[in-house]
Amino acid sequence: MNIFFRELKVYRKSLLFWSLGMIALVASGMAKFAAYSNTGQSMNAILSQFPQSIQTIFGLTGFDLSKASGFISVLFMYIALMATIHAVLLGAGIISKEERDKTAEFLFVRPINRARVISSKIAAGIINLVVINIVTFISSVYFVNYFTKDNSTINYVITLMCGLFFLQLMFFFIGTAVAAINNKSRTSASIATSVLLFSFILTFLININNDLKNLKYLTPFKYFDAKDLLATGKLDVIYVSISLVVVFVMIFMTYMSFANKDLND
Amino acid sequence: MNIIETKKLTKYYGNSPGIIDLDLSVEQGEIFGFIGPNGAGKSTTIRTLLGLIRPTGGSATIFGKDVVKFSPEINEEVGYLPSEVFYYDDMRAIDLLKYSGSFYKKDQKVIAKRINDLAAYLDLDLKKKIDDLSYGNKKKVGIIQGLLHQPKLIILDEPTGGLDPLMQQRFFALLKEENKKGATILFSSHILSEVQKLCDRVAIIKDGKIIKVERIDSLIENTNKRFKLETAVKVDKSRFTGLTGISDLVITDNSISFLYRGKINDVTKIIASLNLTNMLVEEPDLEEIFLHYYATD
Numbered sequence A: 001m002n003i004f005f006r007e008l009k010v011y012r013k014s015l016l017f018w019s020l021g022m023i024a025l026v027a028s029g030m031a032k033f034a035a036y037s038n039t040g041q042s043m044n045a046i047l048s049q050f051p052q053s054i055q056t057i058f059g060l061t062g063f064d065l066s067k068a069s070g071f072i073s074v075l076f077m078y079i080a081l082m083a084t085i086h087a088v089l090l091g092a093g094i095i096s097k098e099e100r101d102k103t104a105e106f107l108f109v110r111p112i113n114r115a116r117v118i119s120s121k122i123a124a125g126i127i128n129l130v131v132i133n134i135v136t137f138i139s140s141v142y143f144v145n146y147f148t149k150d151n152s153t154i155n156y157v158i159t160l161m162c163g164l165f166f167l168q169l170m171f172f173f174i175g176t177a178v179a180a181i182n183n184k185s186r187t188s189a190s191i192a193t194s195v196l197l198f199s200f201i202l203t204f205l206i207n208i209n210n211d212l213k214n215l216k217y218l219t220p221f222k223y224f225d226a227k228d229l230l231a232t233g234k235l236d237v238i239y240v241s242i243s244l245v246v247v248f249v250m251i252f253m254t255y256m257s258f259a260n261k262d263l264n265d
Numbered sequence B: 001m002n003i004i005e006t007k008k009l010t011k012y013y014g015n016s017p018g019i020i021d022l023d024l025s026v027e028q029g030e031i032f033g034f035i036g037p038n039g040a041g042k043s044t045t046i047r048t049l050l051g052l053i054r055p056t057g058g059s060a061t062i063f064g065k066d067v068v069k070f071s072p073e074i075n076e077e078v079g080y081l082p083s084e085v086f087y088y089d090d091m092r093a094i095d096l097l098k099y100s101g102s103f104y105k106k107d108q109k110v111i112a113k114r115i116n117d118l119a120a121y122l123d124l125d126l127k128k129k130i131d132d133l134s135y136g137n138k139k140k141v142g143i144i145q146g147l148l149h150q151p152k153l154i155i156l157d158e159p160t161g162g163l164d165p166l167m168q169q170r171f172f173a174l175l176k177e178e179n180k181k182g183a184t185i186l187f188s189s190h191i192l193s194e195v196q197k198l199c200d201r202v203a204i205i206k207d208g209k210i211i212k213v214e215r216i217d218s219l220i221e222n223t224n225k226r227f228k229l230e231t232a233v234k235v236d237k238s239r240f241t242g243l244t245g246i247s248d249l250v251i252t253d254n255s256i257s258f259l260y261r262g263k264i265n266d267v268t269k270i271i272a273s274l275n276l277t278n279m280l281v282e283e284p285d286l287e288e289i290f291l292h293y294y295a296t297d
Helices: A002-038 A044-047 A052-057 A069-100 A112-147 A154-182 A185-208 A210-218 A227-233 A237-257 B042-050 B069-075 B093-101 B106-120 B135-147 B165-180 B192-199 B216-222 B264-272 B287-295
Strands: B002-013 B016-027 B031-035 B057-062 B078-079 B154-158 B184-189 B202-204 B209-215 B225-231 B244-250 B257-262 B276-282
Touching: A002 A069, A002 A112, A052 A185, A069 A112, A069 A154, A069 A185, A069 A210, A069 A227, A112 A237, A154 A227, A154 A237, A185 A210, A185 B042, A227 B276, B002 B042, B002 B184, B016 B042, B016 B057, B016 B184, B016 B209, B031 B042, B031 B192, B042 B057, B042 B154, B078 B135, B093 B106, B093 B135, B093 B202, B106 B135, B106 B165, B135 B154, B135 B165, B154 B165, B165 B184, B165 B192, B202 B216, B209 B216, B225 B264, B257 B276
Parallel strands: B031 B184, B031 B202, B078 B154, B154 B184
Antiparallel strands: B002 B016, B002 B057, B202 B209, B225 B257, B225 B276, B244 B257
């Protein structure tokens, strides 16, 4: 338990800042919605004038932006990006920092096996993910309510947050796996972030180019696309299953690679 | 029983060897020196023993238990002080040491008392943040975290850097005391005088291989002593003929210098017959012995 509490303490400041960032993102996003709807003009009409590719890049296609649900769907793309960057950095950092900061020689000469160290760190990491998720949920509900007085979206927001949590878990464990496999602790965070950016960009490419739609299984962002979630109102069983497989494979790789790793500085 | 035993222990980093076929045994209760220059494989051996890195060949046991399989169990009774200490900078010394102690099964109250005793002995302010400590004071934190659980085996990897002579003396006294209480010590160093001061036996390592394991005293005994004599008149070289074990004989007007290895009585008989004004017999220091092993490749 000592490592678990130690990690919570180490990350509490970073968690605070990420939470504030998330609140700011949701607040400013919804404030824009309020501004748009106050102009009295139809947002949809204006935005439909934009070239298709621009609309796609900003994730505007297929949403009715005159409704709060449509607006938060657009915002979800940015929320997901922010939450997954947090998750992947957290995952890579929490595992690699002992080597990076040369404290591995302190921690791993204690009478504790490596798997237990990893478990404590993962547990502390998941607490951080949950906090970010709850903060996102509460601020979404609050600001949607504040700017639109529209209470009908709460169930939809819950669905989005469930999707968000799967995204957070996947990228968190991609981070831990990268850190466990990679022997150069300093590069773990950037490798893990590259994986994230690659899948984010791939999502755009798939959205723009219909020929690439079979690649959708390669990017977790497509698993929980707000467009689909809004249409069906629930998570797709197949995508949830794939997510769970990704999570378990990454967990397995994290433990296996770390068990036999050379801990150098 | 040997506390540490390695059999053909080998560690390659990719294609470059760290240690090759290392056979080492450290007996219970001894202070074992491990000397060699930087990059010879001292740290690699130690890190393998501690379970930080995995061997690519051979095996090693501590307390009779395999270091790969039983590393956590072994570490319960091992204290380690690395050459460079890096700790969580945001913690205060006392928090770090308590955190460190929290991993051991021993009574935490006993550990807390031990932390305070050691800090008082080493003159360390426990309330300071690690970040604000000088290199030498960080080293003291290192010493305390290595000894706070009263380990049966203490492993030290070039531990004296950053300690002033007074602290070094206290540190050595501390180690000797632990040793008296039954702790076995593995002391790695490239500073030979400190090994000489502390150790019973010593292994000399070079290029990942052990080239000699010897008792410190016999290592010194079996080597040459340097004699420097001053005489009232010039002595003829022939006085020393017939003496076996003499070398490097230089005679000038009123001084004689030579290296001697053999029975002391034989050489003193000859010296007694000379008209001496002064005499000096020097032990070779480990430095010279060491160079001897390193020069003969």
